[in-house]
Amino acid sequence: MPVTEHTFTIRLPIKIVWSFMSDRHEVGCLFPGCKGVKVLNDLDSIWTVRVSLGPFSRTVQMKTHTTEYREFEKLAWEAEGDNLKSTGSVALKKLSDNETQVAYRIEGHVTGHFAALQDMVVAEKLRDLAKKFIHNIKEQLEWMIEDESEVSS
Template sequence: MIEAEHSLIIEAPIAGVWDYVQDIRKWAQLFPGYQDCTVDNDDDSRWTLKVGAGGLVRTVKVQVHVDRWSGPEQVDFSFKLANEPVEGGGVYTARALGPRQTEITLKVRVSGSGPMAPMWEAVSRPLLPQLAKLFAGQLKTEIEQIAGIAPATDTKPATALWRWLQRLWKTLFSAGASTDSSPSRPAEIAMSEQNKQVVLKFIHAMGSSDGAGAIPCLDPEASTLAKGFGKFAGVRSYATMVGTIDAFKVLLPTGLRPEIKTVTAEGDRVVVEFEGNAVTSEGKPYCNHYCMVFTMRGGRIFQVNEYFCNILADETLWPLVEKMQAQIPASPATP
């Protein structure tokens, strides 16, 4: 969820401001692309906006509910975009500064859900404060015009708000999106971001020898393939992956302490380059370099290809693994 707040002073008495604010149709008419506002009852209305960018123009249906009319000082409201994973709300407050001056404050919050949520919030985060500022500015201009104070409508806020909506819509629903069943590019970007966060959480758990913390990141059928020709090369199952991470507590008491260098995510594939900065149980430094290629399934890690320096792993870690095996039979550990 993201939030924004903006305050300004309107050169009009609070009663005059309230005369304007208590009509929900006038709120809707401030938005560029306004087409219609249907009032169902005192608290519910449906706004129709037409917004677009380039060759893509879409009609947006917004369901607006007034949670509380407490005029002339306050209005609490909530909204939801029909057929889109976005909802939010806010609070309008007003206080009289004098017989012909009113300070208003507009607080707005927006939250997304589903795979598109990261995209909605990433795009909206730097722009929502601008939206609150521009909407409040439009409100001020309209009320002061009615009061005979503003000489002419300033079109700059409306133009800027229109550009904001275009930018948001273009990012979320690119004009190049196809009509077949394949996911749109924005949805792919959102899913890639989610997959990246899961992988980074897994690496953090691995680096801190937290097998329990790694489990939510793994598909029940997950496996790893350590590439190369060293003693650690080969395939390991889900159970061995988790057991190996826990074994790090003995092999590397400091933890692997990974330092992330690069992260590349595209669709169901995430590639991470990182360097370890560990010290073994015998006090020897172990600073291997890694590249791991993760394949995701259903938002979890399904398969991992591991690349690292086999020579360093064999020389530094393998003797410790052999000692562990001599005491308690166990599967070979992942470096």
């Protein structure tokens, strides 16, 4: 299964970063191609995502299940949709009272006919999606830093 991992640091307390990263609505709107997140319960949700692989694109419903939830530490999930499977995690580490390290990991796999061949395309697409997603997350969290500094001024 193609996998990509990214680690970054943000100048916010771990509680604020966790609150943001564990909110599926908040994070979902930042995932490239995500058209909506329907939260079913504490562990399950359905993400509607526009997926493009090469010249083909379509909208899929990804049934997502939280497999691990350790408050302020780690969140992991698995997702499945039309001929797509994915797993991922976000791990947080407190570096100081106002600095948090975020480690993001995602795997994606195409099922069905020609899966091995399609996985080569998925590997590159996954890297691009992860980079855009991390950029969006950092931008949103940095906006929170600016907002917080304006309040304390």
